[in-house]
Amino acid sequence: MIQAITFDFDGTLMDSMKMWHSLIGEYMKSKGEVLTDDLEQMVVTTGFVKGMEKLNEIFHFEDSNQEVLLEIEEMIMDKYLHHVDKKPYADETLQFCKDQGYPLALASASSYKYITEVVEKRGMGDFFSIIQTCDKVDLAKKEVAFYHTLADDLGLEPHEILFIDDAAYALEAANKAGFQVVAVYDEESKKLWDKGLYNSFPSVKDLKEFQEYVKNL
Numbered sequence: 001m002i003q004a005i006t007f008d009f010d011g012t013l014m015d016s017m018k019m020w021h022s023l024i025g026e027y028m029k030s031k032g033e034v035l036t037d038d039l040e041q042m043v044v045t046t047g048f049v050k051g052m053e054k055l056n057e058i059f060h061f062e063d064s065n066q067e068v069l070l071e072i073e074e075m076i077m078d079k080y081l082h083h084v085d086k087k088p089y090a091d092e093t094l095q096f097c098k099d100q101g102y103p104l105a106l107a108s109a110s111s112y113k114y115i116t117e118v119v120e121k122r123g124m125g126d127f128f129s130i131i132q133t134c135d136k137v138d139l140a141k142k143e144v145a146f147y148h149t150l151a152d153d154l155g156l157e158p159h160e161i162l163f164i165d166d167a168a169y170a171l172e173a174a175n176k177a178g179f180q181v182v183a184v185y186d187e188e189s190k191k192l193w194d195k196g197l198y199n200s201f202p203s204v205k206d207l208k209e210f211q212e213y214v215k216n217l
Helices: 017-030 037-046 048-059 065-082 090-099 112-121 144-154 168-177 187-194 207-215
Strands: 004-007 104-108 128-133 161-165 180-184
Touching: 017 037, 017 065, 017 187, 037 048, 048 065, 065 112, 090 104, 090 207, 104 112, 104 144, 104 161, 112 128, 128 144, 144 161, 144 168, 161 168, 168 180, 180 207
Parallel strands: 004 104, 004 161, 104 128, 161 180
Antiparallel strands: none
16 A cells, blocks of 8 residues: 655656756857767766766866856756746645645655755645655665665655656666656657657656546555
């Protein structure tokens, strides 16, 4: 039986994946480099902090790792707070799950420093008992250990946790960890959906449909 629900942030609760693609690409362009698909995937799957540090190591930018993060962080916060919309039904779905008695957690590859500020300022801070990010636990979302750590913090067995995410690699890792998983569609992942990468997971087209999924647990 499900005892808690964990939400991804970017692409699941926030319509922010396009923002990430453009911001990292713009940053690389400002340094005279091109963001390839492989490099972008490395940043996404490793976690923002370690991903940006890795880019710095690969291209030997003149800035320190801390300066690299600070330079792009201001742009990210402005986008999150003023230009990026929540996904349809995000607040409604969080409230619904909370009203059903489920403790809620947030699991994100974004930096803990600004994800906590964004969640609070966008009115979602009261929903989550735990916010776990890659840089907070020094683990990538593609690693099974990321989800074992989350289960330990929730005080639950992995199979007692339902995880919803728009990224196939994260769903696969969570599933290997023993979580029950649900894929939610995001337009930025359309090509991967068309290729069938999500066919092995239960899926919903949006968060409204996820509410119906939760009702039937």
